[in-house]
Amino acid sequence: MAEIPKIIHQIWSGIDEPLPAHFKELGETWKRDYPEWEYEFWDNDRMNQFIQDFYPQYQEAYNKFPHNIQRWDAVRYLILDKMGGIYVDFDYESIKPLNEVLKEKTCCFASEPIEHLAIFERNTYINNALMASAPEHPFMNEIIQKVFVLEIKNQKYTDKMEEVLNTTGPIMLSNLLEQSKCKNEVFILPANQVSPFSKMDARRFLSGSYDENFEEYLENRLEEAFAIHYFIGAWT
Secondary structure, eight states, X not given: OOOOOSEEEEEOOOSSSOOOHHHHHHHHHHHHHOTTSEEEEEOHHHHHHHHHHHOGXXXXXXXXXXXXXXXXXXXXXXXXXXXXXXXXXXXXXESSOOHHHHTTOSEEEEEOOHHHHHHTXXXXXXXXXXXXXXXXXXXXXXXXXXXXXXXXXXXXXXXXXXXXXXXXXXXXXXXXXXXXXTGGGOEEEOHHHHOOSOHHHHHHHHHTOOOXXXXXXXXHHTTTOSEEEOOOOTTO
8 A cells, every 4th residue: 555645635615705814824834834745725616627537427426415515525535535645624723744643654534532522422533624545545435435325315314514424524434434344454643643622622712711721721732732623614
């Protein structure tokens, strides 16, 4: 299996609004910390052309997703399958490069913080906000088959969040990994390295309404961090 290529991918469709300044600023931290890596920005036109050029067999299913975020979820798996590299959401800040962590790995997913595992009553809960993969990794292929081919079409959801999490997002990924034939080939990046803050921690930090004790608490959680996920979730 090939190594993870030195490419960073980020997606912002541009359909509803241009990339906000705060997300652009966070995106720049990845360019800063990975100066030798290629940086690939994907807008809606580029994503559509990519599907048409390389995965036309999935174009109909891609267009039929009821929510745009499902398309943005799904296409990131295809991008990593074809090109490899790191995919990272725009609500992620790089603190220092993951090069040493990724060495000799072929497929990596970020663990959610322990607080989130407790909410979902899970021992393992990964997300698709930060992923790294070699091209054509077997687990990425399993994800693509699940998302585009095997997904139960008659399943009905009344809640958008529930639908996204279960069809293209973290719950789907976590369930699939538990059952995967190649789960031993997938490395879970520990939360203290890539998700040091919980969603509530991040919201409190971003609001600016905290005291010295909370600031010290956050600094302690950053001791081993390579990146921070702020869980802004623009799609919600």
